[in-house]
């Protein structure tokens with residue numbers, strides 16, 4: 001239906017459109033470029049008109065993280081607006097994360113005024129000269145699906161709808177729009193637009209049925225098929241079809257470096273995150289949305305192993321180099337591809353004796369792993385300083401199916417029993433540190449009735465601009481529990497040095513550039529923003545502290561933080 005509303009400026013028309021398109025949140029980190037927008041916001045708020053809720057977020061890393069967190073729960077893009085080139089620079093790490101994690105976001109930025117005089121919005125501050133760049137979009141172009149500058153108020157509907165549709169089209173990702181101050185200031189009398197939008201993302205796709213058939217036969221007749229999956233759980237609807245496929249074949253599922261809940265951890269065919277030992281004997285291997293299913297430099301499948309890859313883009317075309325074989329690539333929505341594969345496998349049938357033998361083998365392997373993981377936690381539960389496996393076990397024991405876990409680095413998922421689709425999110429494959437604290441806040445906005453637990457290393461915590469994140473949690477009433485796995489080091493860096501030079505100088509004499517001592521009292525940073533926050537050093541009190549912290553966020557609706565002092569590597 002064509003709709004006509006009265007407005008005064010392009011900025012106001014833009015807000016009308018965002019609200020009409022279902023954008024609920026506008027994460028803003030403002031500067032002088034925001035003036036016409038803030039004016040339009042105030043006018044519409046005073047007149048009681050519908051608006052995306054404007055949230056002040058005092059660092060871009062937090063703002064982009066929040067939009068990412070919101071998108072990963074809902075699949076829907078929200079708006080982030082940052083200040084010209086400098087805000088874009090601060091946002092870029094988050095944009096790279098969102099690009100590689102396929103989180104849809106409409107990232108916008110002001111532009112320094114183009115004109116030096118005469119037009120409304122023209123330059124009137126000293127920064128307006130130095131904050132101009134030759135090509136602002138170039139800063140982010142490699143990592144967004146589309147970038148553009150709004151050039152005329154009259155093009156608003158097409159530009160906004162195109163931005164949102166491209167961001168939502170699979171594989172989803174961020175888009176970037178610049179908004180010059182003169183254009184936002186442009187006087188408009190009215191805005192005419194279609195409601196609902198006529199420019200939507202395309203429907204989900206599934207591979208050619210003949211190719212699905214071929215893959216099903218390869219799997220059904222295969223000698224020793226396995227599944228390696230990383231992120232198909234981005235669509236919670238893809239979990240059940242993967243279960244159906246694994247059950248129809250009686251084969252194990254490895255969620256290698258999983259970024260999502262792809263397969264229930266308590267399923268008898270779940271075999272953990274490390275397929276390395278199986279690579280030599282597996283054939284065929286079904287790789288599902290996994291960008292790096294093994295490391296060829298360390299261990300790879302046999303040279304003749306058939307590799308079937310399922311995903312929105314099995315070639316990962318935005319990665320410059322990725323040489324994993326794609327003997328058969330099934331592009332499209334994994335939810336549909338996996339369901340079609342499961343159906344086709346059932347139609348062809350797997351020899352019942354083979355199915356039975358396989359199922360028994362992998363169910364026994366699942367039980368062996370579960371026992372080994374439990375034994376690992378039991379062995380360290382009394383250790384002081386606290387072992388990260390014990391922290392992870394305490395978290396796993398304290399949470400339920402109504403909890404969403406956001407993990408930036410140190411949660412050991414062998415110690416959890418996550419099983420609800422959409423209940424687990426780990427950092428983007430790009431791993432730009434600083435994502436977790438913001439993503440957890442965005443997840444809370446998207447799922448206010450769920451409990452959000454955010455696990456961060458002490459390094460990830462610092463990268464996450466904690467003062468900005470804690471400020472935001474209090475200001476916008478977002479009670480999330482943060483757990484710091486505090487080992488006073490960048491262990492990831494240490495591990496990489498040890499594997500690079502196992503008997504080298506650094507291992508023998510100490511490692512520069514990887515220590516985080518002296519550690520601040522992180523709990524005090526959180527308390528400064530009114531959080532309930534405690535330091536935990538005794539492993540025996542940890543289960544109780546975890547339950548208490550969860551009560552604080554659930555019942556008292558107050559943000560909380562546990563600073564857990566762990567073994568130093």
Ligand SMILES: Cc1ncc(C[n+]2csc(CCOP(=O)(O)OP(=O)(O)O)c2C)c(N)n1
Nearest residue numbers: 409431432433457458459460489490491492
């Ligand atoms: C923006 C950014 N800078 C640097 C790195 C490199 N890096 C990867 S892991 C890591 C350390 C993380 O420390 P912490 O969160 O304490 O976890 P730990 O390694 O101790 O388990 C660093 C510095 C990165 N991934 N992203």
